[in-house]
Each structure stands twice: as structure tokens, then as C-alpha cells.
Amino acid sequence: MKRSEVVSLIQYGHTSISNLLFDYYAKLGLNEIEMVILLHIHRFIEDNDPFPTPEEIASRMSISTEECTSRLRSLIQKGYLSMEQNKKDDIVFESYQLDPLYERIVQEVMAPPETTQKEAEGHLY
Amino acid sequence: MKRSEVVSLIQYGHTSISNLLFDYYAKLGLNEIEMVILLHIHRFIEDNDPFPTPEEIASRMSISTEECTSRLRSLIQKGYLSMEQNKKDDIVFESYQLDPLYERIVQEVMAPPETTQKEAEGHLY
Amino acid sequence: MKRSEVVSLIQYGHTSISNLLFDYYAKLGLNEIEMVILLHIHRFIEDNDPFPTPEEIASRMSISTEECTSRLRSLIQKGYLSMEQNKKDDIVFESYQLDPLYERIVQEVMAPPETTQKEAEGHLY
Amino acid sequence: MKRSEVVSLIQYGHTSISNLLFDYYAKLGLNEIEMVILLHIHRFIEDNDPFPTPEEIASRMSISTEECTSRLRSLIQKGYLSMEQNKKDDIVFESYQLDPLYERIVQEVMAPPETTQKEAEGHLY
Numbered sequence: 001m002k003r004s005e006v007v008s009l010i011q012y013g014h015t016s017i018s019n020l021l022f023d024y025y026a027k028l029g030l031n032e033i034e035m036v037i038l039l040h041i042h043r044f045i046e047d048n049d050p051f052p053t054p055e056e057i058a059s060r061m062s063i064s065t066e067e068c069t070s071r072l073r074s075l076i077q078k079g080y081l082s083m084e085q086n087k088k089d090d091i092v093f094e095s096y097q098l099d100p101l102y103e104r105i106v107q108e109v110m111a112p113p114e115t116t117q118k119e120a121e122g123h124l125y
Numbered sequence: 126m127k128r129s130e131v132v133s134l135i136q137y138g139h140t141s142i143s144n145l146l147f148d149y150y151a152k153l154g155l156n157e158i159e160m161v162i163l164l165h166i167h168r169f170i171e172d173n174d175p176f177p178t179p180e181e182i183a184s185r186m187s188i189s190t191e192e193c194t195s196r197l198r199s200l201i202q203k204g205y206l207s208m209e210q211n212k213k214d215d216i217v218f219e220s221y222q223l224d225p226l227y228e229r230i231v232q233e234v235m236a237p238p239e240t241t242q243k244e245a246e247g248h249l250y
Numbered sequence: 251m252k253r254s255e256v257v258s259l260i261q262y263g264h265t266s267i268s269n270l271l272f273d274y275y276a277k278l279g280l281n282e283i284e285m286v287i288l289l290h291i292h293r294f295i296e297d298n299d300p301f302p303t304p305e306e307i308a309s310r311m312s313i314s315t316e317e318c319t320s321r322l323r324s325l326i327q328k329g330y331l332s333m334e335q336n337k338k339d340d341i342v343f344e345s346y347q348l349d350p351l352y353e354r355i356v357q358e359v360m361a362p363p364e365t366t367q368k369e370a371e372g373h374l375y
Numbered sequence: 376m377k378r379s380e381v382v383s384l385i386q387y388g389h390t391s392i393s394n395l396l397f398d399y400y401a402k403l404g405l406n407e408i409e410m411v412i413l414l415h416i417h418r419f420i421e422d423n424d425p426f427p428t429p430e431e432i433a434s435r436m437s438i439s440t441e442e443c444t445s446r447l448r449s450l451i452q453k454g455y456l457s458m459e460q461n462k463k464d465d466i467v468f469e470s471y472q473l474d475p476l477y478e479r480i481v482q483e484v485m486a487p488p489e490t491t492q493k494e495a496e497g498h499l500y
Binding site: 128129131132133135136138139140141143145171172173223224227228231232 | 253254256257258260261263264265266268270296297298348349352353356357
């Protein structure tokens with residue numbers, strides 16, 4: 001392989017994913033397809049494209065556009081993802097926000113184990 | 126929230142994932158469950174734990190240990206993951222290697238679809 | 251270059267650095283040598299080697315071991331870095347902590363410039 | 376601290392830096408100021424701002440705009456950084472490229488230590 005090709009591969013880019021997400025998505029009730037959709041959205045946001053279409057997201061995935069649309073709707077309804085209307089130079093545009101996801105992760109991390117323990121015990125009686 | 130808790134959240138750690146993986150896993154025929162298994166293995170390797178059990182991997186996922194075992198076997202059979210025997214101070218231990226995955230991604234990146242098509246046609250005549 | 255060499259270069263590893271650090275180190279009064287020492291320590295911690303010697307840090311830098319020792323002392327005295335004694339299986343070992351650095355960054359981010367200004371004025375009277 | 380502030384801090388963003396850069400910048404003859412300039416340029420490029428001014432770079436650093444200008448010139452002359460003219464919709468714009476830096480790192484990684492030794496000896500006679 002030519003050195004210039006190697007240099008271009010080395011510089012292909014990396015995305016930093018919080019280990020909070022890796023450690024807590026399943027505990028929050030997300031499955032792997034939903035987790036990966038959120039990872040792709042994270043990357044689109046970082047690439048200054050904060051409102052990718054279901055087609056664009058699905059084109060990087062193993063699922064169909066229809067399934068992607070339906071999963072996005074479900075992620076929003078279950079409160080892991082939100083949409084926001086922004087205005088810049090009189091142009092209205094929408095963007096995805098991952099704040100609800102991180103809100104819930106922080107809530108989960110901060111919940112003292114005792115509470116969880118008590119809740120678990122509560123279910124027994 | 127206390128500032129010390131915030132500081133500990135900020136330092137929770139991040140994992141750098143190559144955008145090559147995000148862009149090419151589906152093209153290589155991997156689905157999202159397989160992709161996330163590989164991400165978790167990547168993280169275990171970085172944490173100096175290069176041979177996590179199916180239980181350990183599945184405990185961070187939405188799938189069962191049995192499904193994880195079966196997926197790992199399939200990833201190895203299909204040539205996306207390999208195992209290696211290492212020896213250190215007379216102790217033999219095994220480790221997962223992601224080299225086959227990146228081998229295939231490099232192969233995919235280097236072969237532009239048009240060229241591949243034309244080359245394929247060229248070989249016919 | 252052989253494909254196996256390329257694959258090994260691609261997998262060489264990346265370190266995720268918080269943009270908070272890039273944006274605030276100079277505002278906190280750190281210079282580039284101090285900033286890079288903290289980056290190297292961050293990486294040693296991630297590699298499960300939380301108390302590198304000045305020699306080990308300096309070997310990756312353009313400065314001498316003596317300068318590195320003196321900079322480390324200064325970073326601790328100025329409150330950007332701390333050392334902690336840990337005990338595991340009756341063995342005492344030391345580790346560096348970056349908590350003080352992030353404490354100060356959080357403080358800086360949270361303090362709106364106006365407030366800082368007013369507080370500064372307040373101290374004058 | 377409010378949870379929304381914490382969530383915004385957690386999402387502040389991270390930059391993935393190749394460990395190749397951390398391990399080889401000093402071996403290549405770069406000092407810490409030059410290394411950090413290259414890190415800042417890397418981040419500007421990732422933020423779709425591939426030709427930051429010396430003012431913009433220096434505003435995040437502990438050095439003056441004049442020193443930054445002079446260091447940039449030196450990095451280009453010594454072959455660690457290059458500028459490229461691009462054309463998009465009839466508009467010409469410039470961008471920094473880190474390819475020369477990675478070219479040299481790859482060269483350094485690939486050079487077997489013996490060769491380096493022999494070359495060094497060669498210079499003595």
C-alpha cells in the first residue's frame with residue numbers, strides 16, 4: 001500500500017464515545033439497534049449535520065429506512081432523544097438533541113444503590 | 126449535584142472509535158448487535174482485559190449470555206474476530222484480536238466499487 | 251507497506267481529550283509544557299499506570315527529567331494535580347489525580363465573566 | 376449544580392488524539408508548543424474550520440499571536456504542516472493539512488532501529 005494511502009487511513013477520524021453510554025444503555029432499556037442509532041446521530045451532530053434524515057442514518061446501518069423511522073419515533077416517545085427548532089438568519093431548522101439520554105444516564109449513575117436495593121425489596125412484598 | 130460528583134462524571138472516560146468502523150460495518154455484512162459486541166471487546170482490550178467472557182460482554186448488553194456466545198462464535202467463523210494464545214511468565218492466556226475486522230475494512234476502503242466492477246468485467250474478457 | 255503493518259498502525263490507539271481542557275488550560279494559567287504533562291499523565295492513568303516517574307513522562311517529551319520533576323512539583327503546589335495514597339492487598343501505592351484540574355475547569359466554565367468581574371470589584375471595597 | 380448544566384458539561388465534546396502523535400512528536404524534534412499548535416489545528420479541522428488564523432489559535436494558548444505566526448511558519452518550513460489551496464463553487468480557500476506530520480510519524484515507526492543507528496553512525500564519519 002502507498003504511504004499516502006496509509007496516511008489518509010490514519011487520519012480517517014475517530015469519534016469519542018462516553019463510557020457512560022457503553023455502561024448504561026442496556027440498563028436504561030435500550031437495545032443495540034437503538035444504541036447504534038444514537039451513536040450515528042452523535043456523529044452527525046459532531047459533523048455539523050444535526051438533523052440527519054432516516055435515510056441518511058439507515059444508509060450506514062443494517063436496517064431499512066422504515067425501521068429507522070420507526071425506531072427514531074420510539075426513541076423520541078420514550079424520552080431518549082429530542083428535536084429542537086432553531087432559527088438562524090430567519091431560517092428555521094431542526095436538530096436532534098441527546099440531552100434527554102444523558103439526563104437519564106446521570107439520573108441512573110447518581111441513584112444510590114440503596115434506593116435500588118429498597119425498590120427491589122419493595123417488589124418482593 | 127455536588128461539584129465532586131460532576132468532576133467524577135466528567136472524568137468517567139471515553140472510548141475512541143474509528144469512523145472506519147462506523148462507516149463500514151454494515152457494508153461488511155455486520156448487524157448492530159455484532160457491531161456493538163466488537164465495540165465492547167475493543168473497550169475490554171483497552172482496559173487490559175483482552176479476553177472477556179460471554180457473560181461479561183452480555184452483562185453490558187441487552188442480549189443473553191447464550192446469544193452472546195453464539196454471536197462470538199459466528200464473528201470468529203466469519204472472520205471478523207480472532208483469538209490468540211499468548212504466553213507470559215510460563216502462563217498461557219488467550220486474547221481477542223480485532224485485526225481481521227480492520228483487515229477487511231482496509232480491503233473495502235481500498236477497493237472503490239466502480240474500479241472493482243470494471244476490474245471484474247475486465248477479468249471476464 | 252504490508253497490509254498487516256497498516257492494520258497495526260490503524261489500531262495503534264487514540265486518547266480522548268476533553269475539549270474543556272483544550273479551551274480552558276490557558277485561561278487557568280497553564281502553559282503548553284504543563285498542559286502536555288497533564289495529557290501524558292492522563293494517558294498513563296488510562297493505561298493503568300497511575301504514578302509514572304518524571305523519567306517516564308520526560309522520555310516522551312522534549313524536556314529533561316529535572317525540568318519535568320520541577321514542573322510536576324509546581325503543578326501540585328498550584329493545585330492542578332494531586333497525589334493520593336491507595337492501599338490494595340496491604341500494598342501502599344501512590345497515584346496521580348486530575349480531579350483538581352477538572353474542579354478548576356468546572357469552576358471557570360460555571361462562572362459567567364460578569365460575575366467574575368463583579369466579584370473582583372467587590373473585593374476592592 | 377443543576378442537572379442540565381451537568382448534562383451540558385458531559386456533552387462538551389472530546390477530541391481523539393492518535394497515540395502515535397503522543398509517542399513520536401518529541402522523537403521527531405517537535406517541542407510542546409509546536410505539538411499543542413498541531414493539536415489545536417487538528418481540532419479546528421475537525422470543526423470544519425481548516426484554516427484558523429494565528430489569532431484564533433493563539434487565543435486558546437499561552438503564547439502571543441506573533442509567536443504563533445512564527446511557529447506556524449517554522450512548522451511549515453520544517454515539513455510538519457502544509458497548506459493547500461482548494462476551490463469550491465469558484466471560491467478559492469486555503470486549508471491546513473497534517474499529512475506531512477503523519478508521513479513522518481509513519482516513516483519513524485516503520486524505520487527499524489538498526490537503520491537509524493547506522494544512519495547516525497554514518498553522519499559521524
